[in-house]
Amino acid sequence: MQPLSQIRREYSQGHLTEGSLLSDPYLQFNLWMGDAVEAGLPDPTAMTVASVNDQGQPSQRIVLLKDVIGGDFVFYTNLGSRKAQDIMSNSKVSLHFPWHILERQVHVRGTASLVPRDAVQKYFSSRPISSQLAAWTSKQSQPIDSREALLARFEETKNTFSNKDIPAPEFWGGFKVTPQEIEFWQGGDHRLHDRFVFSRNVSHENSANWSVQRLMP
Template identity: 55%
Template sequence: MKLEDIRREYSKGGLRREMLADEPTAQFEVWLQQAVDAKFSDPTAMVVATVDETGQPSQRIVLLKHLDEKGFVFFTNTGSRKAQELKGNNKVSLHFPWHAIERQVIVYGEAKPLSTAAVAKYFLSRPQESQLAAWASQQSRPVSSRKALMETFHAMKAKFSNGDIPLPDFWGGYCVEPSKIEFWQGGDHRLHDRFMYVKQPDSTWSIERLNP
């Protein structure tokens, strides 16, 4: 297999300035709905990129759980690698890779911690097993075996068997407030269509086309 020989054309449709909404949240909602309609298994999956104190980037896939005019919301263990890196540098990039429809969206912004009330509201809406998993996992830390992890899970299940599962004090969420959002649509001959929304000081958005 020669990796350099693997290629294809991108020809599912172009993107023109007149097709774009005036602000990026509205445009993103249109594309997200189209990804949902296309029956993607995880249309809300996004890559979250953070940077540690040495400048080393790291990435992981999480699920978008809320979107409004303020930004993009996700939840995580506050002891996780991403949460620890966000303490030192809250600048973040999100990437939505919708390959099947030859689209991607990249969000640049700052991650702001959510209130305890907002985190609790979402946590209590999760399935019970997911709530227990949050208690059982010391996210990003070493664990000796799958067996050890499951033993902790079952111990948490027994601990909370007689009532509601409370919000862990090590579980939180973030709203990524965007400063720039890029919309990318694949094009013939690698002449892809790229448009960047940039937030202005008066909170309006400018839009510029980028070279592919």
């Protein structure tokens, strides 16, 4: 195998300039997300969610972005999971979208809060039945003896809800991340990447707007 220190490539697909950058970070995000979807990237909505627990220990995991509503980035999870417990004790999180094939990344830094239960139920009901059953089956992040034991729990759950509507479990919900910063990264020649960060400004009328700054790579 080639030494890891020698694995590298050039980034030359394009540039992100002051002229091409949209003035609204959400429009810029939607543009790039659309490009990722149209390019046929596997799991274009996949994002890393980074959290920190009450002991100061950071954790990361990949989840799927499910919506951007009112400027908030929304995802769903088991509320007993490590990520949920971290967020309950420290609401500051970051999101990372790694669109490597397009030589692009987006970083979102902000605070997370719970999605209202009516929105949770609405989304839960839209999921495939197997996903609904899996949500009831798994006590996420808790130990289990074997995969066979997990599958047995799944079969028990199927029998419990046979021919019934499946409600969203109380232990399952969603988080919405309100950004304080949204950064766009475009790979560039000679490692001279293009980076722009939008930072939220709140005026005395409490209406939000954004300032933007180019960053050195």
